[in-house]
Structures are given as structure tokens and as C-alpha cells.
Amino acid sequence: MLPGTTAKKTFCRLCEVNCGLEATLDSDGRIAKLRPDHDHPVTRGFACHKGLLALEVHHDPDRLETPMRRTKHGFESAAWDEAIDDIATRLRAVLDAHGPQGVGIYMGNPCAFNALGAMSAGMFAATLGIENLFNAGTQDCANKFAVGEILYGSAELHPIADIDRADFLLILGANPRISKTSFLSTADPVGVLRAARKRGASIRFVNPLALADMADIGKTLQIRPDTDAYLLAAILCEIERTSGLDTAATSGMRNLDRVRNFARAYPPERVAEVVGLPAREIVQLAHDLAEAPHAAVHMSTGVNMGQQGALAYWLVQMLSLVTGNLDRAGGNIFSARAVPPMLAGEPTPLRNTKWGDYRPPRGTPPGGLLADMILDDANPIRALFVIAGNPLLSIAGGDRLRGALSGLDLLVSTDFYRNATAELAHWALPAADWFEREDLNYFVQGVQREPYLQWTDSLVEPQGERREDWWILSRIQQALGFPSLFDIPGGDALKALWNGRLEETGHSVDAIRSAPDGIIVLPQAEPGGSLEQIATTMTGKIFDMCPDALLATLERAEPIFESLSGEASGQLKLITRRTHHMLNSSLQNLKRLKTDKGARTNPLYMSPQDASDRDLEAGDFVIVRNDHGQVIAELALDANLRPGVVAMSHGFGNDRTPGMPTAQAFPGVNVNALSPSGAGSFDPVSAMSHLTGIAVEVLGKMSTS
Numbered sequence: 001m002l003p004g005t006t007a008k009k010t011f012c013r014l015c016e017v018n019c020g021l022e023a024t025l026d027s028d029g030r031i032a033k034l035r036p037d038h039d040h041p042v043t044r045g046f047a048c049h050k051g052l053l054a055l056e057v058h059h060d061p062d063r064l065e066t067p068m069r070r071t072k073h074g075f076e077s078a079a080w081d082e083a084i085d086d087i088a089t090r091l092r093a094v095l096d097a098h099g100p101q102g103v104g105i106y107m108g109n110p111c112a113f114n115a116l117g118a119m120s121a122g123m124f125a126a127t128l129g130i131e132n133l134f135n136a137g138t139q140d141c142a143n144k145f146a147v148g149e150i151l152y153g154s155a156e157l158h159p160i161a162d163i164d165r166a167d168f169l170l171i172l173g174a175n176p177r178i179s180k181t182s183f184l185s186t187a188d189p190v191g192v193l194r195a196a197r198k199r200g201a202s203i204r205f206v207n208p209l210a211l212a213d214m215a216d217i218g219k220t221l222q223i224r225p226d227t228d229a230y231l232l233a234a235i236l237c238e239i240e241r242t243s244g245l246d247t248a249a250t251s252g253m254r255n256l257d258r259v260r261n262f263a264r265a266y267p268p269e270r271v272a273e274v275v276g277l278p279a280r281e282i283v284q285l286a287h288d289l290a291e292a293p294h295a296a297v298h299m300s301t302g303v304n305m306g307q308q309g310a311l312a313y314w315l316v317q318m319l320s321l322v323t324g325n326l327d328r329a330g331g332n333i334f335s336a337r338a339v340p341p342m343l344a345g346e347p348t349p350l351r352n353t354k355w356g357d358y359r360p361p362r363g364t365p366p367g368g369l370l371a372d373m374i375l376d377d378a379n380p381i382r383a384l385f386v387i388a389g390n391p392l393l394s395i396a397g398g399d400r401l402r403g404a405l406s407g408l409d410l411l412v413s414t415d416f417y418r419n420a421t422a423e424l425a426h427w428a429l430p431a432a433d434w435f436e437r438e439d440l441n442y443f444v445q446g447v448q449r450e451p452y453l454q455w456t457d458s459l460v461e462p463q464g465e466r467r468e469d470w471w472i473l474s475r476i477q478q479a480l481g482f483p484s485l486f487d488i489p490g491g492d493a494l495k496a497l498w499n500g501r502l503e504e505t506g507h508s509v510d511a512i513r514s515a516p517d518g519i520i521v522l523p524q525a526e527p528g529g530s531l532e533q534i535a536t537t538m539t540g541k542i543f544d545m546c547p548d549a550l551l552a553t554l555e556r557a558e559p560i561f562e563s564l565s566g567e568a569s570g571q572l573k574l575i576t577r578r579t580h581h582m583l584n585s586s587l588q589n590l591k592r593l594k595t596d597k598g599a600r601t602n603p604l605y606m607s608p609q610d611a612s613d614r615d616l617e618a619g620d621f622v623i624v625r626n627d628h629g630q631v632i633a634e635l636a637l638d639a640n641l642r643p644g645v646v647a648m649s650h651g652f653g654n655d656r657t658p659g660m661p662t663a664q665a666f667p668g669v670n671v672n673a674l675s676p677s678g679a680g681s682f683d684p685v686s687a688m689s690h691l692t693g694i695a696v697e698v699l700g701k702m703s704t705s
């Protein structure tokens with residue numbers, strides 16, 4: 001290390017791996033360098049380029065440094081007092097006219113990696129009585145939250161694939177090389193899978209996109225998009241007809257009949273055409289899974305974002321359970337955790353709304369209703385606080401959502417940048433970043449392959465007038481005359497709030513803060529006994545394999561199956577696609593990620609066969625359209641895509657973001673203009689949006705002119 005410099009340990013908060021990092025501070029106290037923490041007991045020097053580029057976000061001259069107020073002449077810098085006063089005045093007016101129903105909050109994905117920010121947003125909502133608490137989860141994993149609540153009693157309980165001990169691993173809707181997994185936190189997921197393969201485990205991916213760069217790890221079964229629930233049902237059906245479901249593992253459990261009757265409706269021969277896989281491959285998959293000594297299943301966002309993510313996730317639980325792999329080594333296990341799961345209580349009934357019934361998991365309404373709820377005549381949302389999010393690009397709605405957000409009486413964004421959503425805000429408020437605040441890796445508790453707790457200090461003072469999200473929200477609460485986190489005796493809000501959740505497991509903020517490098521490695525939980533414990537907590541009796549609250553999702557399966565069966569054979573389906581070059585919309589302003597042409601925007605990927613059938617070539621501009629909207633995109637070819645499937649990345653569409661000039665120079669298009677919104681756009685049991693497997697039409701641009 002150079003003289004005058006100091007090294008400080010921290011961890012990445014861009015994705016669920018939370019890689020350990022080491023920052024070097026120069027003699028001025030500025031962060032000069034960021035590198036992987038090679039001494040980290042769990043992540044062991046693993047990190048990706050995105051995590052290291054967080055330093056460029058920290059130093060980016062385009063970052064928000066002061067509160068910015070939108071005026072007729074564009075955005076103008078203002079003092080905090082002025083911002084808070086104006087926000088409080090406008091908010092009070094909305095509360096007076098509409099009550100708390102007139103106010104909404106949207107918590108973006110980075111709230112998952114901001115221990116105090118997330119807590120404070122919840123407290124802000126509770127203090128003001130705000131029920132419209134939207135978050136990125138309904139675009140990501142609300143199906144998992146819902147099934148967790150209904151089956152296991154908590155949105156936070158998710159048995160993870162025990163990769164290290166499994167003999168057979170089924171991985172649906174995940175691309176571990178690009179995204180590094182979700183709801184299964186492990187450093188170097190590709191290396192971990194490769195090690196499993198080397199020791200003899202069989203691995204199968206299920207994905208419309210062949211994961212060719214992981215072909216040595218496992219074969220991809222190239223499923224038709226948005227049909228995974230039927231594949232899973234058919235596997236269950238084959239297991240039922242071969243060996244029955246009434247096994248030692250399910251003995252005495254409630255509602256086995258419901259599971260059996262559901263599975264029987266979807267034999268492999270019946271679903272083969274809809275899922276686009278030969279019946280014999282499905283039968284084989286069922287035998288591989290059922291006959292492996294230890295089999296594990298991991299299902300991720302590619303399935304979550306289909307129309308039936310909750311059904312698919314429930315079926316994953318059932319497959320794991322009936323094959324004796326749930327809560328068992330080498331199967332799916334409840335990982336150890338230092339933050340106990342928040343219990344959901346009895347599943348709430350479906351909420352009846354004019355846009356259809358839904359059950360909000362964790363109280364979250366469907367993101368796909370945001371525009372409708374703002375534009376509603378009877379009970380409109382008139383003020384919206386967007387905390388670390390970019391709903392204009394990340395949720396469905398396109399121009400209609402833009403119009404709705406633009407017409408609000410108050411739109412406030414707290415962010416690092418004036419992103420596409422913040423451009424529409426009355427106030428764009430400058431948030432402190434990862435290096436400018438303390439934090440705790442709370443979100444991944446319970447889904448870590450190697451469980452641990454990590455604390456980070458703030459490494460530097462917030463630059464300029466940047467402030468932590470909790471500070472901003474607390475100032476607004478205070479201005480309205482409500483108690484806030486500023487009132488916590490001793491001023492250590494993080495400690496006061498998180499100690500409350502940690503004490504049950506015998507941990508404390510002080511203990512983590514003073515642990516070497518702020519890390520406490522937790523012993524892995526011994527599998528076994530969890531279902532009995534869950535049943536006791538939930539009903540005091542026996543485990544319910546199919547609680548009533550799931551029936552609404554089971555009932556949708558047949559009508560959706562019929563409509564998929566009836567689709568025209570040439571119907572193109574648009575799926576999601578993440579890339580190495582982006583993290584949702586978060587890194588759009590980094591020049592370094594825009595140097596490679598392939599990374600600059602978001603082309604429409606198509607299989608060479610589909611392109612030649614349509615006389616299209618790479619580089620052509622095409623119109624992609626459907627009933628929801630239309631975008632014009634450059635065509636790129638990808639031979640790994642199943643014919644009939646096209647793919648595009650979200651998080652682009654920065655043509656109107658002067659506050660993010662690099663992003664604006666390479667704007668790309670908002671793929672969510674093509675996603676359904678409003679009534680029918682979400683899964684009622686989970687409020688999860690439908691964002692993959694969307695029917696589209698692709699036209700050569702010239703042909704319409």
C-alpha cells in the first residue's frame with residue numbers, strides 16, 4: 001500500500017451476492033481504488049466488473065449533489081430547507097384533499113441493499129398511513145414472496161438449492177453467468193456449479209435461451225416462454241403416475257389431494273406442445289429428478305415474470321417435497337439466518353378492485369397498476385415518493401405511465417442521478433451512495449449458500465449535499481410534525497432498528513460492528529424439522545401442501561393453458577435479457593460501459609432462422625409492437641435463442657435524461673412499453689407483473705413507411 005493511504009473493508013450492494021470489497025483511501029480521504037476483498041471468508045476475492053465500477057458512480061460528475069427543483073426553465077439547484085418545506089407543503093395539501101390514499105411510495109430494487117433506507121421507507125409509510133407502498137418486487141419476485149407467505153408463513157422463507165450436495169440440479173429461468181443469481185446468494189455461481197458438475201452432479205437449465213457458455217456445466221432444455229408451470233406440473237404428474245405422491249415425506253400432510261388432482265391434469269404428453277419440449281424429455285427429467293439420491297431446484301426471474309410465477313414456484317416446492325428433497329441435505333434447504341423471518345400471519349383474502357382481484361404480498365399493490373391508480377377518478381394517487389427506483393423504465397406502462405407521473409401534484413425522487421423517472425419529478429433529491437453510509441447485508445439473510453452477516457462503515461462523508469435516504473424521509477416526516485428517526489435516543493437509528501430484529505438470534509449491531517472486518521460467519525443450519533416448525537407456527541398442526549389462498553392461482557392454469565394452446569404457430573414471444581453491461585437501469589451513465597458497441601443500447605435479439613424467414617438482417621431497424629405499445633430497435637442475431645423467441649433488455653429508454661448525458665447519448669428504448677399494464681397484467685395471488693413471454697410482432701421498419 002502506498003504511504004498515506006488506508007484500506008477499508010466494505011461490500012458491494014449492487015446485487016444479491018454482496019461481494020466483499022476493499023477500498024483504498026488516499027491521503028485526502030478520497031476513495032482511490034476498489035478491489036475484491038481476497039480475505040473475505042465467504043466471497044473470497046470474487047467480484048465482478050459492475051461492483052468495481054461502483055467507484056465510478058461515486059465519482060461521477062453527473063451525480064446529484066444538491067436538491068434539484070423542476071422549474072419552467074429546467075432543473076435548478078436548491079437548499080435542503082427549501083426542498084423539505086416545499087415537499088411538506090405540497091404533501092400536506094394532498095393529504096388534506098385525499099387523505100393517505102392519495103399518497104404512494106415506490107421503493108426501487110436498491111432498497112434491498114440499504115438496511116436503514118428500506119426500514120425508514122416502511123416507517124415513513126406507517127407514520128403517514130400510506131398503504132400504496134409499491135416496490136420493485138412486483139416486477140421481480142412477488143410470486144416468491146406470496147408463496148413464502150402462504151406456504152411457509154413468511155415472505156422471507158425460501159428453501160435454497162443445496163448446490164454443494166445435490167446430485168441433480170434443475171435451474172429454471174436463471175442465467176448465473178450474467179446475473180449471478182437471485183434468492184440464492186453465492187459468490188462465483190458459475191464456479192460453484194462447475195465444481196458441482198465436476199464432482200458428478202447432473203445439471204439441467206430450463207430457458208428459451210440456450211446457455212451455450214455453460215454447456216460444459218449442463219444442457220439447456222429450450223422451453224417455450226411462460227410455460228414453465230406446465231413443465232413442472234407434468235414432472236409432478238409423471239412422478240405421481242410412476243410412484244405416487246403419498247410418500248414418507250408427505251405422510252399426514254394436508255391437501256395432498258389438491259396437489260395430486262392438479263398434477264394429473266397435465267401429463268407430459270398433454271403439455272409437450274405448449275411447453276415446446278418432447279414428452280419423452282419431460283418424462284426423463286421427472287425420472288432424473290425423482291431418482292437422484294439428492295435433487296435440488298432453483299427457479300428465478302425468467303419464470304417469476306411469466307403469468308404464473310406463483311404457480312410455478314409452488315410447484316417447485318411440491319416437487320421438492322414429494323421427492324423427499326425439501327429441507328434435506330442435497331435438496332432445497334432453509335439456510336441459516338441472523339435476521340428472523342417476519343411472519344405473515346393468516347393469508348389475507350384477495351382484495352377486490354376495479355382492476356381485478358389481487359392479494360398484495362407484503363402489502364404491495366401490483367406495479368402494473370401504478371398508472372391506473374394515479375389516473376383513477378375516485379381515489380387517485382396524487383403524490384408519489386420514488387426511493388431508489390426508476391419505475392418509468394422498470395415497470396409496464398410506457399407513455400401512459402409517463403403521462404400519469406407527469407400529472408402528479410407531487411413527485412419526489414431520491415436517487416444518485418436525475419434518472420428517467422426523476423426527470424418528471426418536482427424534486428430530484430441527492431442520495432448518499434454505498435460508500436457514504438453504514439450498512440448491513442440484511443436482504444440476503446436466509447438465501448445465502450454460506451450464511452454470514454456483514455457490516456460496513458461509511459467510508460467517506462457524503463459529497464456535496466448528498467444525504468442518506470433515511471435522513472431525507474425523516475426530514476419530511478419532521479416537517480409534517482410527525483415523529484421520525486431523528487427522535488431515536490442516542491441518534492443511532494440503524495442500531496436501534498436492527499438490534500430489534502437481530503436480538504432474537506442472539507446477534508447485535510455492536511457485535512457485528514466490532515467483529516473482524518465486520519463479518520460474522522454463521523454456522524449453516526442442519527436441514528430437517530423446518531416444515532414441522534412452520535406448521536406449528538402457522539396452524540399449530542400439520543403442514544398444508546396447498547392452502548386455500550393458492551386456489552385462485554391453480555384455477556387460472558387451465559384457461560391460460562387453453563389460450564397458449566390456441567396461439568398461432570408463428571407467434572413471436574418477447575423475453576427478458578440481462579447483460580454484463582448493465583444493472584437494471586442503474587449504470588447507464590458510466591462511459592466505461594458504453595465503449596463497446598454491443599453494450600450501448602438494447603437491440604432486439606432474434607434467432608437467425610426467424611430473421612431470415614422475415615428477410616431481416618443484423619443491424620436492420622425493426623418495429624416491435626403489440627397491443628400495449630411499440631418500440632423501434634436495432635436487430636441483433638443470436639443463434640442460442642429458441643426460434644419464435646425474441647429478447648430485449650430493460651432499463652433503457654433514456655432519450656429524455658439530460659441529467660444523465662452519457663445515458664442519453666446511448667438511450668436505447670423502453671422495452672416495458674410492450675409489457676401489459678392495468679387490469680389483467682398481474683397474477684392475482686401475488687400481484688406479480690407479466691414481463692416475459694409477451695406476444696409481439698416484428699416488422700421491418702421500411703415495410704411500414
Ligand SMILES: Nc1nc2c(c(=O)[nH]1)N[C@H]1C(S)=C(S)[C@@H](COP(=O)(O)OP(=O)(O)OC[C@H]3O[C@@H](n4cnc5c(=O)[nH]c(N)nc54)[C@H](O)[C@@H]3O)O[C@H]1N2
Pocket residue numbers: 107108109110111114117136139140301387388389390391393394395414415416417419431432433434469576577583584585586649650651671672675691
Ligand atoms: N421488462 C423487464 N422489466 C423489468 C425487469 C426485466 O427483466 N424485464 N427486471 C425487473 C427487476 S428484476 C427489477 S429489480 C426492477 C428494477 O427496477 P427499479 O428498482 O425501479 O429500477 P433500477 O433500474 O434498479 O433503478 C434503481 C435506481 O436507484 C438508484 N440508486 C441506486 N442505489 C441507490 C440508493 O442507495 N439510494 C437511492 N436513493 N438511489 C439509489 C439508481 O441510480 C437508479 O436510478 O426492474 C424490473 N423490470
Ligand SMILES: Nc1nc2c(c(=O)[nH]1)N[C@H]1C(S)=C(S)[C@@H](COP(=O)(O)OP(=O)(O)OC[C@H]3O[C@@H](n4cnc5c(=O)[nH]c(N)nc54)[C@H](O)[C@@H]3O)O[C@H]1N2
Pocket residue numbers: 015016109140172173174175176178179180181182206207208209223224225226227228300301302303306575576577578579580581582583584692693
Ligand atoms: N449483469 C446483471 N446482473 C444482474 C442484474 C442486471 O440487470 N444485470 N440484475 C440483478 C437483479 S435486480 C436480479 S432480480 C437478478 C436476476 O437474476 P436471474 O433471475 O438469474 O436473472 P437473469 O439472468 O435475467 O435470468 C433470467 C433468465 O430467464 C430466461 N427466461 C426468460 N423468459 C423465460 C421463461 O419464460 N422461462 C424460463 N425458464 N426462462 C426464461 C432468460 O433467457 C434469462 O436467461 O440479477 C441481478 N444481477
Ligand code: SF4
Pocket residue numbers: 012013014015016017018019046047048049050051052180
Ligand atoms: S457479483 Fe454482484 S455483488 Fe458481486 S461485485 Fe458484481 S454486482 Fe457486486
Ligand SMILES: [Mo]
Pocket residue numbers: 109140
Ligand atoms: Mo431484480
